[in-house]
Amino acid sequence: MKRTTIKDIAQQLGVNPSTVSRALKDHPDIGLALRNQIKQLAHELHYRPNHMAVYLRQRGSRLIGLIIPEVTMFFYPSVIKGIQDVLHEQGYNLVMLPSNESLEREIDNIRICSENDVAGILLALSRYSQNSSHLEVLHDIGAPVVMFDKILEDLPYDAVVLEDFKSAVVAVKHLVKTGCRRIAGIFGNPHMRITQLRLDGFRHALAEAGLECPEDFIQFSDNAYEAEKSARMLMTSPNPPDGIFAMTDEIIIGALPSIANSGKKVPDECSVICISDGFLPYCLHPQVTFLHHDGYQVGQLAAQQLFKLIESGDYTNGQYQGKKLMLEAQLIELATTRRKHD
Numbered sequence: 001m002k003r004t005t006i007k008d009i010a011q012q013l014g015v016n017p018s019t020v021s022r023a024l025k026d027h028p029d030i031g032l033a034l035r036n037q038i039k040q041l042a043h044e045l046h047y048r049p050n051h052m053a054v055y056l057r058q059r060g061s062r063l064i065g066l067i068i069p070e071v072t073m074f075f076y077p078s079v080i081k082g083i084q085d086v087l088h089e090q091g092y093n094l095v096m097l098p099s100n101e102s103l104e105r106e107i108d109n110i111r112i113c114s115e116n117d118v119a120g121i122l123l124a125l126s127r128y129s130q131n132s133s134h135l136e137v138l139h140d141i142g143a144p145v146v147m148f149d150k151i152l153e154d155l156p157y158d159a160v161v162l163e164d165f166k167s168a169v170v171a172v173k174h175l176v177k178t179g180c181r182r183i184a185g186i187f188g189n190p191h192m193r194i195t196q197l198r199l200d201g202f203r204h205a206l207a208e209a210g211l212e213c214p215e216d217f218i219q220f221s222d223n224a225y226e227a228e229k230s231a232r233m234l235m236t237s238p239n240p241p242d243g244i245f246a247m248t249d250e251i252i253i254g255a256l257p258s259i260a261n262s263g264k265k266v267p268d269e270c271s272v273i274c275i276s277d278g279f280l281p282y283c284l285h286p287q288v289t290f291l292h293h294d295g296y297q298v299g300q301l302a303a304q305q306l307f308k309l310i311e312s313g314d315y316t317n318g319q320y321q322g323k324k325l326m327l328e329a330q331l332i333e334l335a336t337t338r339r340k341h342d
Contacts (some may be wrong), residue, residue: 004045006140012041018139025318064306065113066096067106069126069150074249075277075295076124079148082299083122090307092119103128110134114141120306123157124149127189127222142316144309148302150194157322158309160302162275164194167291167329168201171245171273174289174331176209178338180243180271184217186230186255187247195220198247198275217241224254231255235262235270246274256284272336275329286335293329301325 006024010017015034023030023038030038064087068076080096087094095116097109106126113121120143129135132152138145147159168185175183185202188195199218206213216237219230227250234241235258244259246252252274264270266286274281276290305325309315333339 004047009038009041009045009047013038016136018136021139022318027318061117061119062092063095063116063118064092065118065121066094067099067109067121067123069099069101069124071098078277078295079299082296083303086300086303099126101126107134110137118143120310121145122302122306123147125151127192130191144306144315146302146306148298150192156320158305159322159324160298161324161326162293163326163328164197165201167275168198169205170331171291172202172205174337175243175271175273178271181211182241183211183243183245184234184241185245186219186221186227186251189222190220202245221251224250227251227254228258231258235259235264242269243271249276249280252288253280256288267336267338271338281334289334289337290332291329292332
């Protein structure tokens with residue numbers, strides 16, 4: 001006789017398998033009436049949880065799945081190194097699955113993790129992951145999940161993220177402190193959580209300083225090429241900014257040449273600051289003042305938290321809501337901001 005599975009119950013009731021899984025664990029997100037209906041059907045079908053499958057996954061697999069939006073020269077190489085160093089110490093191997101900023105590829109990568117019985121998943125979302133509907137299948141895989149960098153709020157998974165709002169506030173306050181009064185910002189994709197938080201922090205700091213922010217002083221760029229165009233437009237405007245905040249390494253590498261070639265002296269006539277993994281600013285000319293967002297540290301902490309979950313099994317508790325670790329960025333003053341108010 002075929003063993004009844006969570007998918008069998010879900011199919012009969014027309015709900016998602018993750019809904020069944022959570023209902024059977026009395027998760028508060030599932031309404032009482034639906035919980036009772038699911039439990040009743042499970043009883044009628046003689047459903048029994050497959051504890052052995054979970055045990056074998058925890059004890060047998062030595063693979064960790066890493067799903068990231070893309071592989072570029074910015075940030076993620078440092079993250080991967082941090083992860084690999086922790087995995088090596090624990091005797092695990094890494095399966096790296098880039099999503100290439102594709103929601104469909106991200107979904108496929110989650111499926112690959114499931115089919116390969118990974119012991120855990122480290123996940124940074126693509127820019128097109130606007131809601132969590134495609135992530136519900138993670139409940140059924142039976143492996144712990146730690147998200148990092150690009151995440152969605154209100155998911156029951158651990159996360160390691162930068163204090164994005166606060167980092168933007170610190171960056172703008174530094175520009176204000178050093179004499180900037182017309183401050184522009186170049187941001188990433190406007191739909192991403194990190195963009196929204198950094199933009200909110202940017203606007204908050206300007207408002208707190210009593211400074212206006214014209215709409216054309218806020219630019220969005222998906223890549224370095226678009227950032228170059230945004231910076232050129234800002235610097236050739238009738239009343240150009242005297243300070244620019246660049247949200248990421250990819251944006252600053254595109255924007256800085258346009259700023260430096262605009263005829264304005266950096267930092268005397270236009271100061272520049274960015275959020276960076278910490279390597280690129282030293283390679284640029286002039287060297288760029290930055291808020292240090294340490295990718296290696298992110299990778300290490302995410303991997304360490306994953307192993308804590310594997311060892312403790314806390315994630316198997318239906319009430320587990322995950323823990324979020326917030327990292328503060330450190331201000332590193334280099335050549336593109338003034339040292340004091342002029």
